[in-house]
Amino acid sequence: MTVANYLDRLCFAMRLLALALLLLPTVPAVAAEPEPWPRSAQAPLVPDPTVTWGRLENGLRYAIIPNQTPPGRVSLRLLIEAGSLMEQDDQRGLAHFLEHMAFKGSENVPPGEFVRYLQRQGLSFGADTNARTGFDSTVYQLELPGNGQELLDSGLMILSEVAGRLTFPPDGIESERGVILSEKRLRNTPGARSADALLAFMLGGTLYPERNPIGTDEVIRNATQADFQRFYRDFYTPERSVVVVAGDIAPDEVAPVIERHFASLVQPEAPAAPPELGTLTATGTDALHFVDPGLPTVIQLMHAEPPLPPADTLERVDQRLVQATAQLMLSRRLQNLGLTPGAPFSQAGAWTTDMAPVARISAVTLQTTEADWEKALAVGEQELRRALTFGFSQQEMDEAVAILRSEFRNRAASAATMS
Structure with a gap:
């Protein structure tokens, strides 16, 4: 009996130093x-x-x-x-x-x-x-x-x-x-x-x-x-x-x-309408600093935008595949940086979650220390900006495609014996 699964993903949580880069458009909540x-x-x-x-x-x-x-x-x-x-x-x-x-x-x-x-x-x-x-x-x-x-x-x-x-x-x-x-x-x-x-x-x-x-x-x-x-x-x-x-x-x-x-269960002639989900109020760039004793320090650079349409289409699959490939390449960059001597963070990654029908949230997460959070923020922001400005190398692309292709093939091969 758990709360929604996405909370586990949002909650790297921790002495949370969540510095969020937000571009939050107004998204009406429509059933x-x-x-x-x-x-x-x-x-x-x-x-x-x-x-x-x-x-x-x-x-x-x-x-x-x-x-x-x-x-x-x-x-x-x-x-x-x-x-x-x-x-x-x-x-x-x-x-x-x-x-x-x-x-x-x-x-x-x-x-x-x-x-x-x-x-x-x-x-x-x-x-x-x-x-x-x-x-x-x-x-x-x-x-x-x-x-x-x-x-x-x-x-x-x-x-x-x-x-x-x-x-x-x-x-x-x-x-x-x-x-x-x-x-x-x-x-x-x-x-x-x-x-x-x-x-x-x-x-x-x-x-x-x-x-x-x-x-x-x-x-x-x-x-x-x-x-x-x-x-x-x-x-x-x-x-x-x-x-x-x-x-x-x-x-x-x-x-x-x-x-x-x-079959004997009866559908109401006029079923209740769900409540209005509201509209995002935050816009532009803002920051949250959350402190709770005993938690590690985490920085998250976050961005919200309208969610993708709910129906499955080839276009949506393509969008998600491009996004997954880019986030995998960015995650690998950050993970490699985290392995270098003197790195200001120990773990890092990029991910996206849908909060339909309100927003789709993407984030870069860096687990660091209280002493190194500013350095970690600088490195994370630089790598995100570098990826957005200059993209990725062919070698990075080849590695990411190989990883995803291997994952997809393994899943297809094991589908018949999936638990």
């Missing part, structure tokens, strides 16, 4: 139109032919992926395209709290029976049953110990209860409040605080800094059954749901089971 299923169906890219893609009449989508590594096992996922960004001000933390309530009782599984039911099927909480809530999604996972039809039927039945039949018993809500508050205290670390500060700095004016999935004490302590039912009704809808079945299975045998358990 995306429903996409084809699969996403690339209307683009030149060909969807994976080994995957069976489907959509039920109520709008729920599914993907069935045959996979024999390891044999006799099946992984189930239920994706709900709703996370903390969907919350109103009086709901902060409700998406994550709701995730904790998913196995506390439903229309067909009484309170207290979910755990016992899963245990009878050979599953244990934590190792085989888990979930996570992020800014824009919530994911539930079941790792089935076998691939028998009865076990698969039971697993999909459980996920269908989570998708549309939860009851949120008041006793279960009360018992879970302390668990959430304890989790919130454990997350109050220097790394998390630095990530929060950086998020507020880079994405000020948007909902992102105000919607940490862990939420607020007030909501956690006071959320009622009606509060859960409202969020659940608004955003746990078939059109926001995706079921994924991967493992040692036959797709033509799995599809009818998905239909049987999920």
